[in-house]
Amino acid sequence: MTVTLADVAARARVSPATVSRVLNGNYPVAAATRERVLRAVDELDYVLNGPASSLAxxxxxxxxxxxxxxxxxxxxxxxxxxxxxxxxxxxxxxxxxxxxxxxxxxxxxxxxxxxxxxxxxxxxxxxxxxxxxxxxxxxxxxxxxxxxxxxxxxxxxxxxxxxxxxxxxxxxxxxxxxDNRGGGRRLTEHLLALGHRRVGYVAGPLERTTTRHRLEGHWAAMAAAGLSEEWRAGGAAEERESLTVHGPYTRRSGYEATLELLRRAPDLTAVVAANDTVALGACAAVREQGLRIPQDVSVAGFDDLPFAVDAVPALTTVRLPLxxxxxxxxxxxxxxxxxxxxxxxxxxxxxxxxxxxxxxxxx
Amino acid sequence: MTVTLADVAARARVSPATVSRVLNGNYPVAAATRERVLRAVDELDYVLNGPASSLAxxxxxxxxxxxxxxxxxxxxxxxxxxxxxxxxxxxxxxxxxxxxxxxxxxxxxxxxxxxxxxxxxxxxxxxxxxxxxxxxxxxxxxxxxxxxxxxxxxxxxxxxxxxxxxxxxxxxxxxxxxDNRGGGRRLTEHLLALGHRRVGYVAGPLERTTTRHRLEGHWAAMAAAGLSEEWRAGGAAEERESLTVHGPYTRRSGYEATLELLRRAPDLTAVVAANDTVALGACAAVREQGLRIPQDVSVAGFDDLPFAVDAVPALTTVRLPLxxxxxxxxxxxxxxxxxxxxxxxxxxxxxxxxxxxxxxxxx
DNA sequence: ACGGCCGCAGCAAGCGCTTTCTATGAGGTA
DNA sequence: TACCTCATAGAAAGCGCTTGCTGCGGCCGT
Incomplete structure (x- = not known):
């Protein structure tokens, strides 16, 4: 039925050991013999049995x-x-x-x-x-x-x-x-430098290192700008929480979370998304509310996937050399x-x- | 070193055969015995040897x-x-x-x-x-x-x-x-129904069934609209060829091919791309030429990948239930x-x- | 009460390959 | 010429698991 090493050996008139050595090429085999074996392999259309070989x-x-x-x-x-x-x-x-x-x-x-x-x-x-x-x-x-x-x-x-x-x-x-943390920080710093103060964040799923690190970078930037002070004054951590929504790394999540953010804080001027896919959903939500990007609300992503540059307007993001x-x-x-x-x-x-x-x- | 079936058998005080049967669950084994075996497996942290098992x-x-x-x-x-x-x-x-x-x-x-x-x-x-x-x-x-x-x-x-x-x-x-052919045909029919007559096509790589079928659908629609006649009058197959450019299924290919098409036929009013990714590149090229989508040039893709609906303007395409x-x-x-x-x-x-x-x- | 069954466990023969060790002959050296 | 060394090829022992067949008690039927 199936061709085995032994069949090849028989046809090439050598021992199975020799065939194995030809195939693995880590043992001296005379050129003529090798030739003969390879021909037999070809003629019989032999395919090594993976499990057997791995086992041995x-x-x-x-x-x-x-x-x-x-x-x-x-x-x-x-x-x-x-x-x-x-x-x-x-x-x-x-x-x-x-x-x-x-x-x-x-x-x-x-x-x-x-x-x-x-x-x-x-x-x-x-x-x-x-x-x-x-x-x-x-x-x-x-x-x-x-x-x-x-x-x-x-x-x-x-x-x-x-x-x-x-x-x-x-x-x-x-x-x-x-460097998700650093990237996240620089992205938010960019937004802050532009003058934004009320920045929403559509985060990834909880308990993922990527999610946490990007978020930490974001918060670090906000804190450095003294914005954590505002939070403290205006309602402590709940405020900070209220501008962050978690969800899976999907377009849909970006869409829904952004609608939610806009509802919670209509005075938002920027939305940072967990990644580019989420950002696309965020863009859709922003537009659906009749707001323009970036005039009314700025949107940013993360990863710089190929389509980020094709979004209209082109998406600000953080490039990862994937x-x-x-x-x-x-x-x-x-x-x-x-x-x-x-x-x-x-x-x-x-x-x-x-x-x-x-x-x-x-x- | 590595734990084998035999080790598990020894610990559970049964034969290797029994352990194997417990693990594969296709042979009657007394509940008590099974229990004992499973415990041993757990205690020893045993992992079946794939190659050996596949071989046997x-x-x-x-x-x-x-x-x-x-x-x-x-x-x-x-x-x-x-x-x-x-x-x-x-x-x-x-x-x-x-x-x-x-x-x-x-x-x-x-x-x-x-x-x-x-x-x-x-x-x-x-x-x-x-x-x-x-x-x-x-x-x-x-x-x-x-x-x-x-x-x-x-x-x-x-x-x-x-x-x-x-x-x-x-x-x-x-x-x-x-149904790539049918999809391609309907897409081009849609364009023709809108009134387009000069339609460029950015095709996929040559010698791929997908490329050929979509292209055939496109040509079928063009021919049915009597546009193959125009071609024939105006220069036979070369004309038809001149409005088709082949390239890989990449954004970049879409970009370059579209620039090329626009150069060859500045009076083009629509560009059909081999797929959505290519269409994104086509959009970029069209815009770069200072043309608006869809007012100056219509663009269409294929596949309806998730990002197609997020393009601006949203991409006309053919949905495949992937x-x-x-x-x-x-x-x-x-x-x-x-x-x-x-x-x-x-x-x-x-x-x-x-x-x-x-x-x-x-x- | 005895034979027959049935349910369950063990024995042992491989599955097809790799690899160590051994055998053999050719060629070189003293 | 006798001995030793390479270079190659073969013999054979597994690798760890599956599975057909055998064996052994206990339960049932009559």
Whole structure:
């Protein structure tokens, strides 16, 4: 039925061992023999049995890339870049060093995240790349740390991309963290410099590192401008809360949250969104209220996804070098690039001031 | 070092066979014994060895989803939907019927497409979903047909999603094809009905089924309106060609191609793009030329990706039910849903007339 | 009360490959 | 010529799991 190594060996009139060695190319085989074997492989249309080979060798050439939402280009871009570095060109046997990247969509679910790690552990994956923000649940964090430790024990290289390093875990080859806090701060500073004082914030889901860091940057800027004082005077933390609404990283959330913000504070002059997708929803909501962007309300996003520049007006946002980060993560996973000192690198976030933000109208 | 089935068996004071049966749950095991085994599994933090298990059982619970470009939401949405149906919740053992979806990014490369199919064949994948348009190269088509036949032989279920069925191949469980031709035709008819006569077309890459079908729909509409006559009079096929430019499915391509079209035919009143992403680039180009949308030039896309409705003006496009199609493909791959009669289903494409198209200006 | 069944657990034979160790012959050296 | 060294190829022992078949008590039927 299915062709096995032994069949190839028989046809090439050599032993199975020799065929294996030809295919793996890590043992001297006479040119003539190799030739004969390769011909047999070709003629029989032989395909290596992955499970058998992984079992015997106790390794595989799979690299897992975990993403929170595959439909979101934020992850797609990173995953694609990583995958480019990891490769995927090979013939019947294993070409040298080439690995195969597979993308696993967790949908943001912690269970699924662990499930996929288990799968990859099962498959003895060569490396795992975790992209995007992490959930800040102590239980889940502990489970992840433990799981990653076991993976590392088994020889799997673990790389984080766009995710802060795990506390006291030495299982990780490298962590590339985006400077979400700094980016968030600079974005709000830009708004403040334009003269805005009443700034609404459509935040991402609670308990995500990305959400928290961006929000912290925002608040830091507000506080530095002395605006936290105003809050304190005018009603303490509730006031601050009232200008922040949480929701998923979706357009719809941006739309609804912005309507809500506008209802709570009609005198808002700017809305900062958790990311560009959310910002698009915010724009729609602002327009629906008959307000103009940026004359009446400024809107800003985060990430600088490709479509941000095409929004009308072009979206002010914070550029994250997603492609570069993904590619670097890919190289780290392959062991092609040396890890940064301490295994941790912070990736700069650059403010992209565009047309969707302007000074507030003077009433 | 690593915990094996045997270790678990020893701790639970049963035979390895029993542990295996508890984990796979397809053989009667006394409740008390099962309990003991599960406890041992938990205590030892045991993880099944995937390769070993796949080898022995000659199957695996992996489902591969091949996509052309993971950074493109077009694919992300389908893949995400399919993955939702396929699941990914399971404990240490294999929960009943649950499979694990992995996404493979071919980047549009035929070699990589085959490589991934080989990988999945190697892994004895339970099913494979191929999304998006196919390459129309006879050599590659033949290779794919052969490869899919072998996969099917080995028991892998093959589902096509958004891709036309392969000629004379019975390897396929089902093919869900989008009505790209019909959608393209209706879109151009809409433009013609508005009064447009000079319509530019920014097409996708050559030799892709999707590109060709959409283009055929466009031409069919033009011909039906008697506009092919005008062409014939005014310079035969070259004229028709001159209003069509090919390029990749990227924003940049849309931008450049539109500038080129405007140069060739300054009297153009409408531009149809291969998809929404390309349309965004087209919009940018039109604006850069100082032209207004839709007053001076109408622009239309295809796919109705989430951001299409957020473009300003909102983009006229053709809606493809990507999520539904992906989900259905997922169910077909799981065997949860009966294949359509003949294994082939055409999925309707709906015209979404929005603000980016309007009657041409009367000069 | 005895044979037959049935429910449950164990034995052992692989699944197809990798890899260590051993065998063999050719070529070089003293 | 006898001995030693390489360079290659083969033999065989698993890798960790699944599963057909066997074995063993206890319960039922008559």
């Amino acid at each position: 060798a106790a390794t595989s050439d799979l690299v897992g890339i975990l993403v929170n939402d595959i439909a979101d280009p934020f992850f797609g871009i990173m995953a694609g870049a990583a995958q480019t570095e990891i490769g995927g060109q090979e013939g019947t046997g294993r070409a040298g060093g080439e690995k195969l990247a597979i993308v696993c969509n967790t949908g943001g679910s912690p269970e699924r995240e662990l499930t996929y790690l288990t799968l990859l552990q099962r498959q003895r994956a060569a490396a795992v790349i975790l992209t995007g923000g992490a959930l800040e649940d102590p239980r889940h964090t502990a489970a992840m740390t433990a799981k990653l430790a076991r993976l590392a024990d088994a020889g799997t290289r673990v790389v984080l991309c766009g995710r802060p390093p795990l506390p006291e875990s030495d299982a990780i080859v490298a962590a590339l963290a985006f 492609y570069e980060a993904g590619a670097r993560a890919g190289r780290l996973a392959m062991g092609t690039e040396a890890p940064p000192p301490g295994g941790i690198a912070t990736i700069a976030a650059e403010l992209m001031a565009r047309a969707s933000t302007a000074p507030p109208r003077r009433d | 059982a000659a199957t695996s619970d992996l489902v591969g989803i091949l996509v052309n470009d993971i950074a493109d939401p077009f694919f992300g949405i389908m893949a995400g939907a399919a993955q939702t149906e396929i699941g990914g919740q399971e404990g240490t053992g294999r929960a009943g019927g649950e499979k694990l979806a992995i996404v493979c990014n071919t980047g549009g490369s035929p070699e990589r497409e085959l490589t991934y199919l080989t990988l999945l064949q190697r892994q004895r994948a339970a099913a494979v979903i191929l999304t998006g348009g196919a390459l129309e190269d006879p050599r590659h088509t033949a290779a794919m047909t052969a490869k899919l036949a072998r996969l099917a032989d080995a028991g892998t279920r093959v589902v096509l999603c958004g891709r036309p069925p392969l000629p004379e191949s019975d390897a396929i469980v089902a093919a869900l094809a989008f 999520y539904e199609a992906g989900a259905r493909a997922g169910r077909l791959a799981m065997g949860t849903e009966a294949p359509p009669p003949g294994g082939i289903a055409t999925i309707a494409a709906e015209l979404m007339a929005r603000a980016s198209t309007a009657p041409p200006r009367r000069d």
